[in-house]
Amino acid sequence: MKFQLTNHKQSKFYLMRTVHYLLAILFVAAIFTGCKKDDPAVDPSVEAYAKAELTKGGIMYDKFWSTEAGFNQSDANIATFNASGDFFRCKQCHAWDGLGSEGSYINRGPKTSRPSVSSLNLYQMAQTKTPKELFDAMKATTDRRDISYDLSTYNPETNKTEGDKMPNLNQILTDAQIWDLVKFMKEGMFDVSQLYNATYTGTYPTGSATFSNVGLDGDAAAGNTYYTANCVACHGADGTNLLMEEKTLGAFLRSKPNEVQHKVHFGQLGSEMTGQFDITITEMKNLYKACADTEAFPDEVPPVGEGSLGGIMYDKFWSVESGFDQNNAHLATLAASGDFFRCKQCHGWDGLGNAGAYISRGPKTTRPNVSALNLYEMAQTKSAQELFDGMKATENRRDISFDLLTYDPETNATEGDKMPNYNQLLTDAQIWNIVAFLKDGMFDVSQLYDATYTGTYPTGSATFANIGRDGNAANGTTYYNEKCAACHGIDGIDIELEGKTLGAFLRSKPNEVQHKVHYGMLGSNMLGNFDITLDQMKDLYKTTANEVAYP
Structure with missing residues (x-):
């Protein structure tokens, strides 16, 4: 009996001790749970910043109302944004490099269509301020431009005070969108001083910026690997497939490294080029280093073969792509009455004239009749010299002075339907380019598809x-x-x-x-x-x- 009583007391003791431990744990938990609400270290902005999307912020820095940014395209202010875009784009006032008027935009003076560039070094400020401080600054309403302000009155000489102010973003963006911009500024802006050397001379807005040592100490081999994996499909192995502001990729990057780094990172809005959102500063530096090589990424597009130029000229001989002199005295006439000069209009894309795909392409006051000549067949049977002589002929050719505005397919088609006098328009070298195309560059479309032509020109099918x-x-x-x-x-x-x-x-x-x-x-x-x-x-x-x- 004594033994049993002892066991009972021990059990009671252990039970009480366990209860005390549980109460202690609950008490501590209650302390921490209760204190969480009042803990100054716990800030709602921390959670908002964590949820923010850096990628969206980078896109918004370029143009926050773009489709790519996810902006509501039915927003009541969208027309205002489109009409006065530069007054709302972050990059206009703070520049692609974030350095404002002290960086690459040192010479981007204001116009009636764009405000002055800010003197604030946004990149430096973003590194020194907290996310909350940046957010609060963007949410401020003091010294901000109201959305209702008429920007058509902006004049950099006489009326720029309001236009140069930062927009009141409370009227434009949600808190979540502003946090996206904050996250971009804190984590998505590259320090461009790690990508290239820049010399800024003079003062805004008449200063100048020069760039050198593009890519700095980057690894060109690694950059070439990155380029091949991510860029070559569109831009070509040497960056000459797509021209940007009439420049090859290499020339554009070397002249505007401040801009390219942002567009590589966040995309070229309004185009098929999306951003390389995960690219690191090291990868960007390597890419820049590779593209700094003027031999691998030349300034000029390598000349194409003569037949290739002829193929371009067959479409539109006065185009920029054909190398035609854009100061030619007859350029306005060619542009105004294009179809009377385009080879493809009279002979068809297939070279079969009005017996081919253009059997239903009747004349209008703005375009002549399609020729009955099978140009493809003729080009295969004639010598190159015969073709050249045929194009150089002056008999039965239309003079450049003929007023094509008088052309009417019903009442006045004779002169307009004639072949132009190419002696007045093209050099011998240019005519030889077209001949080379006719002899070696035209495809026999009957080997590409089957075609059935029904009826007769111009009402056939x-x-x-x-x-x-x-x-x-x-x-x-x-x-x-x-x-x-x-x-x-x-x-x-x-x-x-x-x-x-x-x-x-x-x-x-x-x-x-x-x-x-x-x-x-x-x-x-x-x-x-x-x-x-x-x-x-x-x-x-x-x-x-x-x-x-x-x-």
């Missing part, structure tokens, strides 16, 4: 079938992925052509597409694939004929 004929679709897919997918998308739906997907456009106009794949889409970023063979074109047609793969 053309239908196309068996696109790609006996081409190899697998080879065509490989070619497409290497040359086309980066811009048009893997299934050809990223860019619309006359309201159609790539597949639909090609299947409806195979006569036209073959020329533009070969020689480029003039006036756009699409250069020609000058070395493409007929077999490669056939393979490309065969794969894009697949309506499932290319809807």
Whole structure:
């Protein structure tokens, strides 16, 4: 009995001790839980900053109301933003480099369409201020421009006070959007002094900026690897495929390294180029180092072969791409009455004239009749000299002075339907370029697709079938992925052509597409694939004929 009583007391003791331990734990938990609400270290801004999206902030710094930023395109102020964009873009007042008027924008003076650049070094401030301090500054209302202010009255000489103010962002952005910008400033802005050397001379707005040693101590080999993996598909191995402000990639980067770093990081808004959002400062430096090489990334586009220039001229001989003198005395006439001078208008993209795909392309007051001549067939049977002499002829040719505004296909078509007198427009070298195209650069479209032409010009019709004929679709897919997918998308739906997907456009106009794949889409970023063979074109047609793969 004594033994049992002892065990009972011990059990009671252990039970009480356990209860005490539990109460102690609950008490401590209550202390910490109760104190959390009053702990000054716990700030709602910490959570807001953590949720912010750096990528969106970088895009917004460029243009916060862009589609890419996710901005509401039905916002009541969207028309104001579009009409007076530079008064709302962060990059206008603080520059791509964040250095304001003391950096690359030292000479970007104000105009009636844009405000003065701020003297604030935004990059430096962002590194020294807390996220909350930056947020509060952006939320401020004192000394801010109201959205209702009429910016059409801005004049940098006489009326710039209000226009130069920062917009009242409370009227424009949500707190979440402002936090996105804060996060970009804190974590997404690159220190451009680690990317290149810059010398700023004079004072704003008449100073100057020069850049050197682009890429500094970066690794060019690593930069080339990065370029090949992320840039080459669109820009080409040497950066000459797409021109930016009439410059090659290398020339543009070396002249505007302040701008390129942001666009590589966050994309070229309004284009197919999205940002490399995860790129590091080291990777950017390496990329810059590689692109600083003027031999690997030249300033000029390498000259194309004569036949290639001829192919471009067949489309529009006075285009910039053809090398035509843009100060030519007749340029205004050519631009105003283009279809009376374009080879493709009278002979068709296929070279078959009015017996081919242009069987239904009747004349208008703005364009002549399509020729009955089968130019492709003639070019194969005539010598190069005979073709040259034919283009140099002056008999039965239209003088440049003829007033094409008087052309009427019903009552006054004779002169307008004549071939232009090319002696008045082109040099012998330019005519030889077109001859080279006619002899060696035109494709026999009957090997690319089957066509049925019904009726007669100008009321006939053309239908196309068996696109790609006996081409190899697998080879065509490989070619497409290497040359086309980066811009048009893997299934050809990223860019619309006359309201159609790539597949639909090609299947409806195979006569036209073959020329533009070969020689480029003039006036756009699409250069020609000058070395493409007929077999490669056939393979490309065969794969894009697949309506499932290319809807």
